[in-house]
Amino acid sequence: MARYLAVRLLHAVVTVWAAFTLSFLMLYLLPGDPVTIMLGGAGGSGDASPAQVAALRSAYGFDKPVPTQYADRLWAALHGDFGTSLQTGDTVAHTFATAVPQTLALAGAALLLAAVLGLGTALVATATHSARLSRLLLTAPSVGVSLPQFAVGLVLLQLLSFHWRLLPAFGDPTGLGLILPAVTLALPTASVLAQVFAQSLADALDEPYVTTARAKGAGRARVQLRHAACNAALPLLSLGGLVAGNLLAGSVVVETVFSRDGFGRITAAAVAAKDIPVVQGAVVVGAVVFAAVNLAVDLVNPLLDPRLAQRARRTPERSSRRWLRARST
């Protein structure tokens, strides 16, 4: 098990490092000069002399050879230093440290909503006696996935906040103001959860143990909740990475529409301005979240499913034996 843990952990570290390296290559080798942008190509009316531009470039280290820049930045990043925003002058670490909690609050609320909405839809769809309701509930998720979040957010705002004035558009970031953005962010995730859960519930309900439970006299609700649902929930866990990705990417849209501070908003602004250190920070934060969620899923899964635990114990052993065999031939 310790070995399994080490391998998983190594995977996570490599993922984050690869994200850092790829983003460095993409961002720093792209055409376009961050210093010129910083001096305001758009609407600026000043005249910076080439000497002044060169001084700024060297202040930010953009004049060094690329491998040196990469080594410097990787070393600094290992110490939690991702540089300074070209736009605001704030450190990247501080920028994200203040933004990420807000996105966590939003994503947490959205995840809760998505779970209730998605699992509820699937449960009702498989439990109902009405074929029409079941069909309706099973099609709803495909609609939910296809609706553009941008439009959903704006329509919710116009109707619920501006027209009927039921909920604040923003303001109080954790209270009532959280409802509309959380609903907007939750919809696609809820749809994915509903689709997957409905399918695995349907599969579980066909299993022999369900027939056995029914034969022993278990009622419809007990069969659904006690027997089928628990087993059907396992595949949902492996969606963890996808859900985290959905929520993070969705925060870019939702935070902009609802004018919330957070990871997505900062990322959007940084990309628009080619604020390289911040964009790279965003990529690394994204990779860390993704790797952490997947790591957690990998660690929790074997605890819930003994079959996976057995495989986890065997896998490294088997693969190392295969490796030895390959070397000896």
Place this chain on the structure above:
Amino acid sequence: MSAAAVPGLALALAVGLTACSSASGSATGANAGAGSGHPVSGGTLSIDIASAPLCLDPQNNNSNGNTAVSRQLVDSLTDQDPATGAVHPWLASSFKVNADATQFTFTLRSGATFSDGAPVDAAAVKANFDSIVKLGAVDAVGSSYLTGYQSTRVVDSSTAVVTFAQPNAQFLQATSTAALGLLSPASLTGSPEDRCQGHGLAGSGPFVLKSSGGQEIRLGRRAGYAWGSSLWKHTGAAYLSEIDYKVVPEGSVRAGSLVSGQVDGIIGVQPQDEKLLAGGSVTELVRSTPGVDYNLTPNTTRPLLSDVNVRKAISDGINRQQIVSSLLSSHYKPATSILSSTTPYYSDLSADLAYTPDTARSLLDADGWKPGSDGIRTKGGVRLTVKLVYPGVDIPSRNVLQLVQQQLKAVGIDAQLDGLPLNQLAPAQNAGQYDLLWFGLTRSDPDILRTSYSVAAKNRAHLAAGNPLEQLLGKQAATVDRTQRQTLVTEAQKQLVDQAYAIPVYEQVQFAAFGSTVHGAALDGSAQPELFDTWISGSH
């Protein structure tokens, strides 16, 4: 889904989004509902703005159109009357310019202090100008106002004499801008980054920075403030006890939250959102932004655009009125010069900018450009195709340019729109990689023409040294006498339009709106919201 794909997706979405939410805004002014009862002191004014100020230090700002927040923090030596363009006393109770505009003497009023307690004296003025020049590249707008700066001499604590190596007539108006607003000598020692964050930033303005966290900025009233501009309506401290700015990038969300009473004011109303405001009891502050109109500036060294007839045909083929009435709103004006109608020394050249497609066609015919099978003209096997470069994030501009494209096609010109991301736009501009460049600039002084078209400055039309326009631009910068300067600036505008060195299209607009309980808000000479006289009825 791989680890790299998730951030990739986020980035793709981000790019798409930013494009959707780009707001064109820069600011000037009328006065909002000044009457309605007796002003009351106190209350918090909440305002939605379109984008976060990149920098809270007004001296370290690269655009005049981006000082909605920092304008409240600093005072200037002078103030400019938005109605007349005349310069009036503020921190300087009087000022004097010598005959050739090389020496400016400012006499400071007494008693003014920065919010860290330091006095606003001649030494502070010297420290500010010296530091702006030294900031150089970082401080793009401010240092461009100080071109040729030699020194500031402190005669006594209340008298400062600023000297330039060559005539600099624009400098007096420049002292009214936020970019040359004064900061305490201690603030000037901070690093540019810290100053942008507002750390240790102490101005002498009617408001002080209370907190700034990314998308929300709070200002508080400066207690004991008593040195307001001579143009303001009342003396003493500001009425508002606090101003809360919130960044709301979506135009429709700003408009909706104002109409539904969730904020007191918004800065940056887009044409398509004006309908939303019409329903509510909202006071609108609208004014054409002073400076260079939105225009197409040709690179006159390009093969096709070196021909004045082609340039003029483009200008004649653009139906400015149609652009304004079909894509913008009644608050927008078609260009009637290269300077907007609110810029001092503006001249009405509307006769030269009328829509005359037949003239355009006959100019091109006479030049040998014959319509091909698809309607686009050719000459000697060369198609009349021009590359038009604009900021790709600017969606309102793209809409306008698509209409321009259709209008030009009707006279046989093929305009290819090239919306560049900001990181490629600046290098393309500087290298002249365009046939036509789309831009507009905010500045309430005609010297913006020199900044944009002088061979020694940005030279956006890529004119040759020693061209006749250059002389005019140089002379107006050295002329203090209003009548003489008017003659020069009028002539410069005429040349720019006649030679189609610039093809103006429409006037940029600053558009702010306030709820019914807000009174006395105004736009200042540089079209920035002025909130000193603003008060909220029903507050306590």
